[in-house]
Amino acid sequence: MAQEKKKKSGAKAAAAVRKSGGARRAKTPQSGGAGRGTDPARVRAILKGLDEAYPSATCALKHDNAFQLLIATILSAQCTDERVNQVTATLFPKYPNPKAFAYANPSELEREIRPTGFFRNKTKSIMGASKKIVEEFHGEVPKTMEELLTLPGVARKTANVVLGTAFGIAAGVVVDTHVLRLSERLDLTKNTDPKKVEQDLMKVIPQDRWILFSHQLIWHGRRVCVARKPRCVECNLERLCYSKDKTN
Ligand code: SF4
16 A cells, blocks of 8 residues: 555656656756756655655754764764664763863773774864864854864764754755765766765755755665665655666
């Protein structure tokens, strides 16, 4: 029944695309790097499909405030959210604020976050970012992209996670490994560099959808459009997708 519903919604979305001229016949993309499939009707159909499949997609990293989300996001590099949540369950009670992390014992912190991988670099980033927050931002996580990017270990992906999820500020689109892969498969970009992919997505996705779109794509990438063998038979975007990675 659910499968049938998915098929129907996929067919509806595909019909919208056909009506608008078809994804393959999309007019000139809105940016030099955007994929062929950026026809507005097709993009709307993709967003609709994502809304139907993941109406309440959100960040899987457990946190109570913006600072905890920042730390969890730094820890999530090359690590699963599940593993990060296991580590932060004991880490956050022990280090309850930026000051506690800023002046932590580095070798102790390294040991505690070791299960998340790259623990030496992550310790440097966490302590460096916390110190800067204490000393230059009065103990509060800054709310602008420019300021966040001055924190050690924070690049656009982390800044977008914090701004979007903790503050509801749509300054950009989170481009992690899932968003990168799915943007390419859904032909929303021709680029492979995360910064360029983000710029392409910012041009084709309406700004009021940036935050939810990132979460939805991440959920879709984890549950259906997985890296090795995407489960296209379960995918409600199947009729809108002409990726070479599609499976039967
Ligand atoms: S049809 Fe397959 S490759 Fe395309 S988005 Fe769906 S799961 Fe991914």
